[in-house]
Amino acid sequence: MGFRAIYSSFRQQLLQELTSTYYLIFGLLEPIVFTFVFSLMFQWGGAENYIPYIAVASGIMGMWSVTVFVSGGNIEWERFLGTLELLMATPTSFIEIMFGKILANSALTIESIGVSLLSAYFFFQKQINVAYPMLFIIVILASVVSLSILGLVLVSAFTVSRSTWALANMLEYPVWILTGVMFPISQLPSWILPFSYILSPTWCAEALKMSVFGGDVSNVLFDLLIVGILTFFYYLLAKILFILIEHYVKKTGALQLG
Amino acid sequence: MSLVSIKRNMIQWFRILLRGGLLSYRALFSWLDPRIYITTLVVAPVLQIIFFSYVGRSIGISDISFFVAGNALQICAMSCVYGVIMTVANERLEGTLLVILGAPASRTAIFFGRSLPNIANGILTVLMGFLVGELFFGVHMLRVNMLGFLLTILVTVFSTAGVGMVVGSIGLYLSRELQLLANFAFYVLLAFCGVNFPAAYLPFLLQKLSYSLPLTRGIIAARELIAGASLEQITPLLIEELTVGLFYLCLGFVFFRFFEFMGKRRGTLEEI
Numbered sequence: 001m002g003f004r005a006i007y008s009s010f011r012q013q014l015l016q017e018l019t020s021t022y023y024l025i026f027g028l029l030e031p032i033v034f035t036f037v038f039s040l041m042f043q044w045g046g047a048e049n050y051i052p053y054i055a056v057a058s059g060i061m062g063m064w065s066v067t068v069f070v071s072g073g074n075i076e077w078e079r080f081l082g083t084l085e086l087l088m089a090t091p092t093s094f095i096e097i098m099f100g101k102i103l104a105n106s107a108l109t110i111e112s113i114g115v116s117l118l119s120a121y122f123f124f125q126k127q128i129n130v131a132y133p134m135l136f137i138i139v140i141l142a143s144v145v146s147l148s149i150l151g152l153v154l155v156s157a158f159t160v161s162r163s164t165w166a167l168a169n170m171l172e173y174p175v176w177i178l179t180g181v182m183f184p185i186s187q188l189p190s191w192i193l194p195f196s197y198i199l200s201p202t203w204c205a206e207a208l209k210m211s212v213f214g215g216d217v218s219n220v221l222f223d224l225l226i227v228g229i230l231t232f233f234y235y236l237l238a239k240i241l242f243i244l245i246e247h248y249v250k251k252t253g254a255l256q257l258g
Numbered sequence: 259m260s261l262v263s264i265k266r267n268m269i270q271w272f273r274i275l276l277r278g279g280l281l282s283y284r285a286l287f288s289w290l291d292p293r294i295y296i297t298t299l300v301v302a303p304v305l306q307i308i309f310f311s312y313v314g315r316s317i318g319i320s321d322i323s324f325f326v327a328g329n330a331l332q333i334c335a336m337s338c339v340y341g342v343i344m345t346v347a348n349e350r351l352e353g354t355l356l357v358i359l360g361a362p363a364s365r366t367a368i369f370f371g372r373s374l375p376n377i378a379n380g381i382l383t384v385l386m387g388f389l390v391g392e393l394f395f396g397v398h399m400l401r402v403n404m405l406g407f408l409l410t411i412l413v414t415v416f417s418t419a420g421v422g423m424v425v426g427s428i429g430l431y432l433s434r435e436l437q438l439l440a441n442f443a444f445y446v447l448l449a450f451c452g453v454n455f456p457a458a459y460l461p462f463l464l465q466k467l468s469y470s471l472p473l474t475r476g477i478i479a480a481r482e483l484i485a486g487a488s489l490e491q492i493t494p495l496l497i498e499e500l501t502v503g504l505f506y507l508c509l510g511f512v513f514f515r516f517f518e519f520m521g522k523r524r525g526t527l528e529e530i
Contacts, residue, residue: 033445045317166297173305183316
C-alpha cells in the first residue's frame with residue numbers, strides 16, 4: 001500500500017475541505033440544527049438527562065452526512081473539472097488516492113461531535129461529562145477509519161454513476177434510521193434488523209453512547225471488535241469493486257459521463 | 259398601444275413565464291433524469307417523515323400525526339426553497355444566467371416562472387408525504403375536511419416558495435455561498451416552524467421568528483384539520499399564512515431587481 005500517496009491525498013483533501021461549502025453545511029451547520037431540534041423534541045417528550053445523548057447522536061449523524069455528501073461531492077467535482085480520468089489513469093492506485101481523500105473527510109467529521117457537544121452546552125448550559133474519555137477517543141478514531149472504508153465502497157458506486165447526488169440523497173436518512181442513532185432499533189420491523197447489524201455505524205453509535213454514559217467496558221470492546229470485523233469486510237468489498245470499476249470504465253470509456 | 263400589441267405582449271409574457279420556468283425546472287433535474295428527481299423529491303422526503311416519526315414515537319409522543327403533518331408540509335421546502343435557489347445556481351453554473359438577464363424579457367415573468375413549477379412540485383411532494391403518513395403510520399387524511407386540507411397545502415406551499423425566491427434572488431449576487439444559503443434556509447424552516455415540536459417550546463424571541471416565517475401557521479392548520487377542525491376554524495390561519503407568503507414573494511421580487519442591478523454593476527453574475 002502506498003502510504004505516501006495516501007498521505008499526499010489526505011493532506012491535499014484536508015486543506016481543500018476546510019474551505020468547502022459542503023463541509024460547512026454537513027459538518028458544522030447540520031449538527032447544530034439537529035442538536036437544537038432533538039433537544040426541544042426530547043424536552044417536549046419529558047425526557048431527562050437527554051442532552052449528552054442528543055449531542056453524541058447528532059455528531060454521529062453529522063459524521064455520516066459528511067461521509068456521504070462530501071465524498072459524493074468530491075467525485076462530482078473531479079468529474080466536473082475533468083480530473084477524474086487523470087486520477088484513474090495515473091500509475092498510483094485509484095483506491096489509495098480515494099482512501100486518502102475519504103480519510104481526510106472522515107477525520108474532519110470528528111469536529112461534528114465536538115460541534116454537537118459545544119452547541120448542546122451553548123444552547124442549554126449543561127455540562128457534558130464523558131464516562132470513559134480514553135475509550136471515547138478510541139471509539140471515535142475507530143469510527144473515522146470504519147466510515148472511511150465504508151465511504152470507499154460508496155465512492156465506487158459514485159464513480160460509475162451519473163446520479164451521484166441521487167445516490168447521496170438516498171443514503172443519508174436510511175443509515176440514520178437503520179443504525180438507530182436517534183432511537184432504539186428495536187422499534188424497527190424485525191426484518192430490517194439484519195441490515196442494521198451489517199452497518200458499522202450501528203456499532204460505532206452504540207459504543208460511543210456507552211463510552212459517554214458509562215456501562216460495561218467489555219460491551220464497548222465487543223462493539224469495537226464487530227466494527228473491526230465489518231470494516232475488514234468493507235475493505236475487501238471496496239478492493240473488489242474498484243478492480244471491477246477500473247475494468248468497466250476503461251472498457252466503456254464512460255468515466256466522464258458516469 | 260393597440261389592442262393587438264397588448265395581446266401580443268401578454269402572450270409573450272405568459273410564454274416566458276411558462277416555457278422559461280419549465281425549461282429551467284427541467285434543467286434543475288439534469289434534463290429530467292428521473293433518478294435524481296425521484297431520490298431528491300420522493301425518497302429523501304419520505305425518509306425524513308419516517309425518521310422523525312420514529313424519533314417522536316421513541317420519546318413517548320403517541321400522536322404520530324403531529325410529525326406526519328409537520329414533516330409532510332416542511333418537505334415542500336425541498337422543492338420550493340432548495341429547488342428555486344438551485345435553479346438560479348444552476349443557471350449561473352451553466353452560463354445561462356447572463357443570457358437571461360441580458361434579454362429584454364419581462365422580469366416579473368422570469369421571476370415568477372422560476373417558482374411556478376417548483377410550487378406545483380411542492381404540492382405533489384406534500385400530498386405524497388401525507389400518503390406516507392397514511393400508509394406507514396395510519397394517519398387518516400381522508401376523514402379531514404378535504405377542501406380545507408387542499409387549501410392548506412396550496413397556501414403553505416405558495417408561502418414557502420416566497421422564502422425560496424428571497425434567498426434565490428440573493429444568489430444573483432452571492433455565488434459561492436448559494437448552496438450554504440439554500441441549506442441554511444431549509445434548516446431554519448425545519449428548526450423554527452414547529453415541525454417536530456410545538457413552537458411554544460422555543461425561547462420567546464425565536465417564537466416571534468417562528469411566526470414571521472411561512473409554514474408555521476400552515477402546519478398548525480393541518481394539525482387542527484386532522485384533529486377535526488372545519489374550514490371556517492382554520493381560515494384565519496390560512497389568511498395569515500397567505501399574507502406572510504405574499505410579503506416574502508414581494509420581498510423576493512425587490513431583492514431580484516436589486517441584486518440583478520448589483521450583479522451587473524459589480525460583474526458578479528458569471529462568478530462560480
